[in-house]
Amino acid sequence: MISRVLSAELAEHAGQRVKVAGWVHRRRQLKSVSFLILRDRTGLAQAVLSGDLPVEESVVEVTGTVTVNPQAPGGVELTAPEIAVLAEPAVAPPFDLYRPGVPAALPTILDHAPVALRHPALRAPFQIAAAGVAGFRSALDSLGFTEIQTPKIVASATESGANVFGIDYFGRPAYLAQSPQFYKQAMVGVFERVYEVGPVFRAEPHDTARHLAQYTSLDAELGFVRDHRDVMAVLREALAGMTEEVRRRAGQAVETLGVALPEVPGEIPSIHFTEAQEMTGEDEPDLSPAQERWLSEWAMREHGSEFLFVTGYPMVKRPFYTHPDPERPGYSNGFDLLFRGLELVTGGQRLHRHADYLAVLGEDVGPYEGYLSAFAHGMPPHGGFAIGLERWTARLTGAANVRSATLFPRDLHRLAP
Amino acid sequence: MISRVLSAELAEHAGQRVKVAGWVHRRRQLKSVSFLILRDRTGLAQAVLSGDLPVEESVVEVTGTVTVNPQAPGGVELTAPEIAVLAEPAVAPPFDLYRPGVPAALPTILDHAPVALRHPALRAPFQIAAAGVAGFRSALDSLGFTEIQTPKIVASATESGANVFGIDYFGRPAYLAQSPQFYKQAMVGVFERVYEVGPVFRAEPHDTARHLAQYTSLDAELGFVRDHRDVMAVLREALAGMTEEVRRRAGQAVETLGVALPEVPGEIPSIHFTEAQEMTGEDEPDLSPAQERWLSEWAMREHGSEFLFVTGYPMVKRPFYTHPDPERPGYSNGFDLLFRGLELVTGGQRLHRHADYLAVLGEDVGPYEGYLSAFAHGMPPHGGFAIGLERWTARLTGAANVRSATLFPRDLHRLAP
Known part of the structure; x- marks a missing residue:
C-alpha cells in the first residue's frame, strides 16, 4: 500500500508514483482531457486524465505520477491517475466551494456551516484563530503562567445580574458563567499567574454584528503587580505572541485572506480616559464607537500604532472589583485596548484587600460569600484581562461580523447547527 | 526600586540584596531568632530575623541579603530582612498549609478550595494537568491538527437522551453539550484533523469518586484513516506528548507527589474484546471494573506496559455512530484504553457514509438532521477519541477521587464554590 502524500508535499516527489487523498474541489471536463482539482488540508493538487470525474465534494484517493507542469497548482500534477471514491455526496453544496469568492450571504453560510466552511476563504479565519490561541498560551507559559479549567456552571449570577442563562441543575437553579473572573482571581492565590481559554456565556438580547451568546474568552490574571501597568505589559506580550504565531503557523490563511498582520509596538501607546475625552470633546463616562475609531486613527497618526491603551476609566463604568486610582478618586486602574478602531480587550487592576471588598459590597455579601473567601x-495586588477570541480574529481578518470568526455561532436567533 | 526575585532563583543572587514576594508559609519564633518561610509560585525561601512575624498566609515582600546556609531551603536564606505586608488574612485557613501532609478530608478541602489549594501537595495535580494539556496540544499540533472551539449550548440532546442539563435559551429549551462529538466529526470535513480542549457536561445522577457534572474533555478526531488502528496510533502520540510535557514542565509537582510517570510504549499492546472475555472468563457485552484491573495487570506482566488497548467492543454497547468491524458483524471498530486498571480513553472509527447513518437512524432522523448534513x-473514513483530563490527572497522581484533580468540582451535591 502506498501511504498518503499531502498536496503541499507533492513537488518533493516529482517523478514518483504517489497517492493523495481529499475532496474533489473542482472538475473540468474538456473535449479530450479532464482535470480533477483535489483539496486536502494543505492545499490543492491537480490530476490530469480522460473520461468522467466524480462530482465536487466526493472524497477520493488519487494515485498518480508526479509530473512537473509549471501551470498546475504547486508546479506539479498527477498524471496517469487511478481514482478511488471513498464517499459520495448525497446533495450538492449550497454554493460552489471552488470559486475564489464566496457567492453566498452570511445566513446561508451559517446554516450550512459543515460544508460551507470547506471553502478556503471561509476556513482561513479559524486557522488564524487556532494559531492565535497557541500564541497566547506560549507567550503566557514563558512568563510563568499556569493554565486552569474553571466551572461553567455557577450558583449565582455574580458578575452582572442580567444576561445570564439559567440552568436546571439537578432540580436546583444555576447559571452559565459569564466569565471566569472570580475563579481566576482566586487562583492567583494559588498559582500567582493563571490563564484560561474557554467558553463564556452571555444571554445577550442584542442582535448585533459584535455580540454572541457564547464566545471564547482568553483570560489571564496575575499577582504581585505594581498596578494596571504590569497587566498591560503582559497583555502586550500576549498580543505579540498571538501575532507571531499567526505569522508562523497560519501563513497560508493570512495570504488567502490578504490579512495585514499588525506590528505590536514594544510599548503600546497609552492615554488616560480624561485626555481621550478632552481630545474628542466629549464628557460621557464611557467612550462611544465613534470616539474609539477617532482615537485609533490618532494613535496610528501620532504613534504609528494600531493598538492604543485607554486607561483610567471612571469607576462608575467598571465592575465593583475594579481597583481605583489611588491618586485620582473616581477614576480606576482599569483599561481598554483599542485595535483598529474597536475595543478588543478589557482589563485592569482589581481590589485585593478583604476589607475593600466588604466596603464596596456592604455587610450583606450574599451571593459573593464564596468569592470573598479567597480574599x-x-x-x-493583582489584575488581569480578557480577550474575545472571535472578536480578535474578526478584527484581524477584516470580517464585518464576528460570526464569520465563529464555527457555529450562538445568538438570540441561532441555536443550530 | 528593587525588582522581585523568585525563590527558586535566590541561589543565583548570593551576596546580593534582593526582594522576594509571596505568602508567609510558616513562621517559627524561637527565643532569640525568628524564621519566616515565604512561599511563592516557584517554591520556598527562608528569612532570618528577630522579633514578631506576620501570621501565616499574610502577603509580604521581604527585602534581604542572600546568604549561603546549607540548612536553609535551596541552600540560601535572606538575612537582615525588611518585611512589608501587602495584605493580611482576615481568618485563618481551615488547616495548616505548611505541614507536609494534608490534615483535612476531601469535603473540607473542596469547601475551602481557594485557600486549601495553596498547599503544595494539593496544588501539584493542577500543575501536572496544565503540563499534560500542553503536551496533548503540542503532540497533535505536530501531527497537523487544528484546534477548534465548538458550541456548548445545543438544540437537542443528541449523544444520549438522558443525563443532559436543560437551559432556558431566550425562552426556548436548549441543552448543555455532553461532548463535542458531532461538531468534531463535522470539522473533519473542513480541517481533516481537529482537537478541542473544553468543558463537557453530564447530569450524572451517580455520586461516585469517578464522575463529575462538568469535566475537561481532550477531544481529537481525524480523517483519512484506514480504521481505528490509525486513531490508536495518534492517541499513543498524544499520551506520549502528555507524559513528556509533565516530565519537562512539572518536575517539582511530580516530585512533591512522588508520581511515577509511565513509559508509553512505542506501540501500546492491544487485545480484542473477545480475547479479553476469554481470558477473564466472562461473557457480558462490557468489561467490569474487576476485569479492567485484571487486564491491566496482565498487560504489565505480559508486555511490561501500563497501557492496554481493548478493541472490538460489541456494537450494542457503543454509540450509533460507531463503525462496525467489516469482518466481524456485531463487533465494532471501537476501543477503550486502560491505564493502571481503569478505562481512561474511549474512541474508535465512526460511520462516514451518509447512507450508513440513514440506515442506523431510520427515515425520521429528527434531532440528528443538522448532524447528518455534514455527511x-x-x-x-474517520475516527477519534476523548480523554477526560481530570481522570487522567487523578490516575497519574494516584488520587482516589477525581475531585482531587478538579479545581472546583461540580456534582450532584456541589455547586459552590
Missing part, C-alpha cells in the same frame, strides 16, 4: 486568606 | 456532503 479573606491574603491576596496580593 | 451528506462527502466525509472521509
